[in-house]
Amino acid sequence: MIERWGRGPLAAVVGVPTLLALALLVGAALRADTPLPGQRAAPPSPTVAAPGEDETVPPAAPAPAGLPVVDYDPAPAGFPADPRPLDVTPLTEGLTPTRKIAAYDAPGGRPRALLAPTISGVELTMPVVERRTGWTAVLLPSASRRVAWLPQGGWTPVALRDQIVVQRRTHQLTWNRHGKPVRSWPVSLGLPGQETPLGRTFILGTTPPPEPVYGGVDIFALGAVPDDPDAVPSGLKGAHIGLHTWQDDDTLGQDVTNGCIRLTRTAQQTLLAEIRPGTELVVVDALPTS
Known part of the structure; x- marks a missing residue:
């Protein structure tokens, strides 16, 4: 298990009971100017069907002041469970925030936290698990089997x-x-x-x-x-x-x-x-x- 990321040198890691402890992901491990292995060009922005005459895009409520930012510590509570946690159908697209963006508990729901472009200096890319008109769900970092809903804007797609x-x-x-x-x-x-x-x-x-x-x-x-x-x-x-x-x-x-x-x-x-x-x-x- 990897304990946490830090700003300084690596602190430690663990793998078996009663042995060791501590470990961090350091920003130097992945640099913005270093090509990622096997990386290919990101696809165009995901196509989302325009709402029909009787369909509206659920609006995104403004993020309140003081909303926590997801980091290496356990993610804030309130995010919904992954609807298909054991689905082995490959997830072929992810997204990376380009600025701090609010993460919601449902399309048009309550903002629960902010997602930043990086966690401790490491670029954050999250797999996309579901789409609804105007909204995209991703696997939430620092949590197990939880998803976050994101409105359009403030992120870029990544091919996986x-x-x-x-x-x-x-x-x-x-x-x-x-x-x-x-x-x-x-x-x-x-x-x-x-x-x-x-x-x-x-x-x-x-x-x-x-x-x-x-x-x-x-x-x-x-x-x-x-x-x-x-x-x-x-x-x-x-x-x-x-x-x-x-x-x-x-x-x-x-x-x-x-x-x-x-x-x-x-x-x-x-x-x-x-x-x-x-x-x-x-x-x-x-x-x-x-």
């Missing part, structure tokens, strides 16, 4: 070509591109009581490994947080779920982590070279059988 699917029963991670499987690897997952959260989340960014036990390979921080914050060690309060390697592969296929997803160094290096922030990662017990 990849998806990561994790199956808890088989301890298998599969990387898909354009809806087709590319590679699969075995993984270690969360121990009982600290299970790797089910549902759709996404890659927030990367951070260097703070300790040799992480195998010397950069770590992905996810948007998801533990399902039971009180179950994790005290040093991990406010932590995010991470995707990272370990010093050995002895526990692959087992439930041994604090909720993080652990895979081989070769697999992580492959994903780091190919996966951009905003890429969807969905955790299911098992894929549906046809």
Whole structure:
């Protein structure tokens, strides 16, 4: 698990019970002038059907003063649940705020928080999960299985070509591109009581490994947080779920982590070279059988 982002050097990270603690995503991990791996041109602004004669766009209420900004700490309450948390249909478009924008609990609903272009200096890209006339829903960062509704304006679309699917029963991670499987690897997952959260989340960014036990390979921080914050060690309060390697592969296929997803160094290096922030990662017990 990755504890929090900071303004200074990396503080630390965790992966198994009773071991380590602390970790931050640092702004230097992703720079605005650094091309993202596998990035391609963003599509045109999403096409939204114009309202018919009997249809109106729900208006966006002005954001009140003092509205909190979503950061690496747990997101504010009041956002709705993801309507399809276990849907493995790839999410192929994301969006990045171009300024601080209000995030609502429904189209025309109540503004609950602000979303900024970055979190601790790292560009924020969120997958789009639903559209209604004049409104777009995205996966909310720093929360599990929650969405935020955004009115038009103040954001730009981003093409997403990849998806990561994790199956808890088989301890298998599969990387898909354009809806087709590319590679699969075995993984270690969360121990009982600290299970790797089910549902759709996404890659927030990367951070260097703070300790040799992480195998010397950069770590992905996810948007998801533990399902039971009180179950994790005290040093991990406010932590995010991470995707990272370990010093050995002895526990692959087992439930041994604090909720993080652990895979081989070769697999992580492959994903780091190919996966951009905003890429969807969905955790299911098992894929549906046809």
